[in-house]
Amino acid sequence: MSTRIRQISTFLDQWAPPQVKMDYDNVGLLVGDPNASVSSVLTCLDITDAVVAEAIEKGSELIVAHHPLIFSKIGSINPTDEQGRIIYKLIKNDIGLLVAHTNLDAALDGVSFVLANILGLDNLRFLDKNYSISRKIRLITSHTDSDAVLKLLNYHSAEEAHYFEVNNRQDGLKCFEAIIDQHNVSVLKKALKNEGMLKEGSFQVIDLASTTQNFGMGVIGEYPEEGIGKNEFLHLVSKALDVKAIRFSGDVDRIKKVAVCGGAGVFLKNKAIQAGAQAFVTADIKYHDYFTEKDDFLLVDVGHYESEFPIAEALKNELTEAFENVEVSVTRTVTNPMQIYVSDPEPKTIQQS
Numbered sequence: 421m422s423t424r425i426r427q428i429s430t431f432l433d434q435w436a437p438p439q440v441k442m443d444y445d446n447v448g449l450l451v452g453d454p455n456a457s458v459s460s461v462l463t464c465l466d467i468t469d470a471v472v473a474e475a476i477e478k479g480s481e482l483i484v485a486h487h488p489l490i491f492s493k494i495g496s497i498n499p500t501d502e503q504g505r506i507i508y509k510l511i512k513n514d515i516g517l518l519v520a521h522t523n524l525d526a527a528l529d530g531v532s533f534v535l536a537n538i539l540g541l542d543n544l545r546f547l548d549k550n551y552s553i554s555r556k557i558r559l560i561t562s563h564t565d566s567d568a569v570l571k572l573l574n575y576h577s578a579e580e581a582h583y584f585e586v587n588n589r590q591d592g593l594k595c596f597e598a599i600i601d602q603h604n605v606s607v608l609k610k611a612l613k614n615e616g617m618l619k620e621g622s623f624q625v626i627d628l629a630s631t632t633q634n635f636g637m638g639v640i641g642e643y644p645e646e647g648i649g650k651n652e653f654l655h656l657v658s659k660a661l662d663v664k665a666i667r668f669s670g671d672v673d674r675i676k677k678v679a680v681c682g683g684a685g686v687f688l689k690n691k692a693i694q695a696g697a698q699a700f701v702t703a704d705i706k707y708h709d710y711f712t713e714k715d716d717f718l719l720v721d722v723g724h725y726e727s728e729f730p731i732a733e734a735l736k737n738e739l740t741e742a743f744e745n746v747e748v749s750v751t752r753t754v755t756n757p758m759q760i761y762v763s764d765p766e767p768k769t770i771q772q773s
């Protein structure tokens with residue numbers, strides 16, 4: 421049985437739900453037929469002419485990208501400009517385009533977790549848990565198989581699921597309660613109804629003041645024992661991300677706790693300081709943001725592409741594991757538009773004695 425684009429889309433939606441994307445963002449299936457068959461997938465950070473040409477060469481029916489090709493509404497699609505040319509080429513060659521952007525930034529094991537893993541950090545957790553999407557659900561049912569209800573709740577990512585007997589005129593009623601993220605509520609309710617577990621009028625959804633544990637921004641982790649020195653850390657970052665030059669500010673003796681955010685994450689600088697990090701690794705830092713009043717703190721800019729490109733490999737690994745009959749590869753095209761010139765030292769004239 422062949423794999424369809426919609427199955428890959430559903431898989432990504434479970435990992436990085438579109439509901440947690442930023443308002444300005446555009447994610448999901450941007451080009452293509454959800455019912456089209458897929459045998460080959462190409463993962464990448466950016467969609468360019470060269471990436472599409474590579475997909476055509478490899479016979480890929482789907483490209484899974486991090487950065488959207490389409491952000492705002494477009495009035496026409498023709499090959500007279502870069503965006504139109506890429507869309508036109510995708511459609512002409514029956515190649516779908518699936519995007520997971522800020523929803524993958526916010527996901528558990530998403531962009532920042534991948535970056536933190538590459539830097540060798542342990543005990544990873546979200547730096548900023550700011551998504552107020554947790555809901556408490558309460559189900560009252562006469563369904564006799566309590567274990568089956570709990571299993572269904574857990575299958576739909578409900579947490580802290582439990583039940584108790586209801587003192588009521590009608591015998592055998594049980595009340596099930598659990599914590600679940602908002603985007604999973606309607607799917608769970610439909611599943612309960614299909615399994616005959618939903619007694620009419622007995623399903624309640626209650627807002628919670630607490631934030632979800634499943635989504636956030638940035639990641640913080642630690643190095644073991646006493647940590648590492650500043651120069652050792654900068655060398656480690658350079659080698660791990662294949663970065664020729666690193667911009668940074670501040671100074672620190674030893675680094676044990678490190679915060680990271682793939683892409684433009686300097687808005688989390690104060691969160692990193694409050695969390696006790698000795699270093700914060702991110703990208704796209706503006707001049708004035710390099711100033712910090714905190715002593716023993718290193719602010720590091722590794723570049724946008726460099727901080728996010730590892731997610732292409734992570735996408736490949738996840739899709740390969742989930743879809744055994746689909747060949748998944750990472751683009752070999754470097755789409756980073758920024759280049760660095762590293763000057764050689766001027767040769768010194770040897771003084772003759």
